[in-house]
Structures are given as structure tokens and as C-alpha cells.
Amino acid sequence: MLTINFEMGQNGITVPYPPISDEIRCNHGFVDLRGRPDLAAEIPEGLKSRALKELLVRLSETDSNLFTLGCDLGSHEEPESKKECRYVAGGYLQLMDASYQDRLPGDYYELGRTIARVLKDDHGSHNWILNFVLTPVHFNLDEFCSLTGSLWIWFYASSHSPKRALKSREMLIKKIHAAVIGKYPTVATGDPSETLTQRQ
Numbered sequence: 001m002l003t004i005n006f007e008m009g010q011n012g013i014t015v016p017y018p019p020i021s022d023e024i025r026c027n028h029g030f031v032d033l034r035g036r037p038d039l040a041a042e043i044p045e046g047l048k049s050r051a052l053k054e055l056l057v058r059l060s061e062t063d064s065n066l067f068t069l070g071c072d073l074g075s076h077e078e079p080e081s082k083k084e085c086r087y088v089a090g091g092y093l094q095l096m097d098a099s100y101q102d103r104l105p106g107d108y109y110e111l112g113r114t115i116a117r118v119l120k121d122d123h124g125s126h127n128w129i130l131n132f133v134l135t136p137v138h139f140n141l142d143e144f145c146s147l148t149g150s151l152w153i154w155f156y157a158s159s160h161s162p163k164r165a166l167k168s169r170e171m172l173i174k175k176i177h178a179a180v181i182g183k184y185p186t187v188a189t190g191d192p193s194e195t196l197t198q199r200q
Contacts, residue, residue, distance in 0.1 A: 002123040004116045005131045006109065009152065012136030015069055032141065033060040034067050034098075045071050045091075051173035052091070058181055059095075066111075066180055069094040069137065069150055075165065083160055085127050089169040090156035095180065096137065100148045105134050108151040111180070115153070118179035119172075126168050129156040 016030040033040045033056065040046070040060035046053035052071065059068050073091035095111070097103045112132035119128065133152040139145070153176065157168035 001127050002119055003129045004119070005129075006112060007131070007133050008105075009133045009135035012138060012147070013069070014138045015140065017070075030070060035062045036060055043071070045073050048073050049091075049170060049173065051170045051177065052093075055093070055173060055177040055180075058177065064181075065098050066095045067098060069096055073169075075162065077162075078158075081158070085158040086160060087162045087165040088156055088158045089162070089165040090154070091169070091173075092152060092154045093176070094135065094150055094152045096139075096148070096150045100137075100139060101144060103149055105149050108134050108149050111151055112153070115176055115179040119175055122175060126171065127158045128168070128172050129158075130154065 016032070019029040028044050031039060031043065033043070037057045037060045040056040041053060043053070043056055046056045052073065056068060056071065058064065059066055071091065071093045073089075075087070075089040077087055079086065095108075097107065109132075112134075116130070116132075119130065131154040133154065135150050135152045137148050137150045139148050155169070155172055155176065157165055157172050159165040159168050
């Protein structure tokens, strides 16, 4: 089953930011990876997942149309869930367009729609949930200090065992990788205020 949700984020973030640790996140702080695949290969979160490491390295290349503002991974058990979905491995990835000065919320909405289409066609028997959050960002780098946007992708893979959930999450990250690298949209056509839920 694939579940996809879109929403407008009410609370934005400021970039750069220090390490963030709360009941949901354990982020090591913002690192500017643009043009630095060597740094991307050493991001602590990526060391826990080969698929995430490969995606972070690719997004750090100088020809990438996107770069990352942050990421994280985690796992937990949901005893109240059905047996086949009891163990969950998830995380998040926050993306910004390399031409962030010119991007509108609709551009990030369309990026989310592109990822959703790829996953809709190729999720197989996996149990995946993705929440796409259009998130404001106060970006204070590159002599730019203003409000712009981003796409915050929260992703979850569930299965009947911790090992299977982790394997499913790896596949999910690989599919996200294929979508953002191979099919990155250049024209926004969607309504950024629309909420979309797909179940299959």
C-alpha cells in the first residue's frame, strides 16, 4: 500500500541552523554540501543507510538541480498495528532548488507530485507512507537573506520485522533518488494549496 499526503507547513526554519534534538529528530545541524560530495559521503545519517548516502552524494554534485537542507533516519515499533506493518523505519529529507531565489511553492508541489507518480507506478507490495510538506525557509547564505521555500519529505516503510522494514526503507529511498534525479520538473503546474491522498 502507498499513502501520499501533501500539506502546507505552518512553521518555517532558518538556514543555517545548529544541531536539533527532540522526540522526533536528532539532526546534527546544517552542513552546506553543495559541490562537496566528499562531505556528503561523511554525513552521519548517511552512514546508517547506503541508499541515503548515495542520494546525498548525488545531490551534492555541482550539476545537481537540488540540494539538501537536512535529513534524518529512525525506526520504531507500533504494537497496535497489524502484524505486517508493526515495525516502521522512516526518516526525512528536506530539499531546496539550486535556483531557490526564483522558486515558488508550486514548484516544490510539482516536485512532490513527480515523486508521487514514480512511487505510484513502482511501489510493488511495500507499505510506504510519504508526507510532502511545503516548508518556508529563511535562507541566510550566498549573500541572500530572505524567505523562500523547500520540500520536506517525511517517509516511512513498515513491515513484519525490523530487518524487513529497514530493507523496505532502503528501496523507498532509492525510488525517491530516481525520481528527484531522473525526473526533476522545471515547470510548476499544480496548486500548492491542494491536499492529495492516494491509497493503493
